[in-house]
Amino acid sequence: MINQPIVKPHIYGPGFDMDNYFKIAVSVDCVIFGFDDNVLKVLLIKCNLPEFENQWSLLGDLVRPEEDLDSASYRILKERTGLDDVYLEQVHTFGSLDRHPKGRVISTAFYSLVNIRHHQLKLSDNELHWHPVNEISEMAFDHKLILDTCYERMQQKIREEPIVFNLIEKKFSLRELQNLYEAILGLKLDRRNFRKKFFLTGLLLDTHELEKDVPHRPGRLYRFNKSKYIKLKKNYFGIDF
Amino acid sequence: MINQPIVKPHIYGPGFDMDNYFKIAVSVDCVIFGFDDNVLKVLLIKCNLPEFENQWSLLGDLVRPEEDLDSASYRILKERTGLDDVYLEQVHTFGSLDRHPKGRVISTAFYSLVNIRHHQLKLSDNELHWHPVNEISEMAFDHKLILDTCYERMQQKIREEPIVFNLIEKKFSLRELQNLYEAILGLKLDRRNFRKKFFLTGLLLDTHELEKDVPHRPGRLYRFNKSKYIKLKKNYFGIDF
């Protein structure tokens, strides 16, 4: 037998008929991060496939023909959390042959940052649950790998851009903000240096309000200076006139 | 009419039949970088769709049912350049509804780094051509966007890891190495600091050979200390015993 390469229709070649080509299912999976009780958490759902009985999986769904990948992710978030103004970032596409027991499914992974407090109502579905990120070991499919990949990417990202504000209330104390960074990065930060560094960015607006009901000196509450952040981003790319 | 959400079969739900679901074609596109004549180049092919007549496109193909995404990229590289030990990194998946005129195609973009000199033979296909990255304006499909995305990611990556050695000969002078970094990053570097920084990494092995046929004092030739690099990576993750 002669060792000849199999010739298949090329997508950019003439005579290519999309409908007669094979099928691979396309899905998205969302790693939805939340922050609660000073712990970083992720929203998971009980998997109902017999192959993964009693295991947890990410929230995902097939991509519909009339929606792009981002839209599919936003749809899932909206359906599951009721939120629609969330931070969303694409991370990686997972395409191993055997990653789904029902057939060939490739899945594009996104992570998003939401405020846990803002969607309590939708949590009625008792198959949904917030899990501390650091306590998750096994998951259905390759979802542990997806979770780890997204978590690492998110850790990287918060070192570059202040996306964490999506996880907390509009008004927050510096202590809360620092707790958040420490929970995400998994390390302790110096309180004074943290404060100094953040003020230098100019991204914090003093609300002139104070914490309430704390058993110690109350801290000031701040808001995120979003417009300044947008300006800074523009300047960084040199488009500000 | 009641505003009720459309219920579609859920991929993880019971009774889901993969075959009866819709079809989205899955492809990969490769941004193949090379370095020649002190210029960063990318390998493109003439697009033969009437919609993009005379425009250039990336090398890509549909993903076959029996191969994963990485394998598809390697296959394309092998087919087009004859190389099979190349650096390859997945970057992003592009899924806009209208990105392909023939139908719904989502495409996962990879970039790879190859040595232009090592595959001259396969370039016989005169539809293939190396283009200086900085001289490309228009491309077929959304390929300019894909190229830009991959280029930015690659620029980021070489600031963190010495993947550039995939682009040059085994033996090289420091000047060549610096030219490469300057071409990729698009800026001038200080010769002395560049030299200092690289020697500190310990990733350069002196071959005790010299450049030849240069009209000035010849520089020393070095090799990349790959085993040391692998060790460093392991140590970084704390797995070295």
Added chain:
DNA sequence: GCAAAAGTGTTCACATTACACCCATGG
């Protein structure tokens, strides 16, 4: 001996880290 690039160290500015004391509030 001249042109052209190789090879080499030191200084300076800036950014990051480490660190200690007083203050405001609730109980």
Added chain:
DNA sequence: CCATGGGTGTAATGTGAACACTTTTGC
């Protein structure tokens, strides 16, 4: 008045940027 965390500044250290002169080769 005491416990708890809020609020502030300074010194030391490390890192990256700037920079000039001598050396070696080809012509």
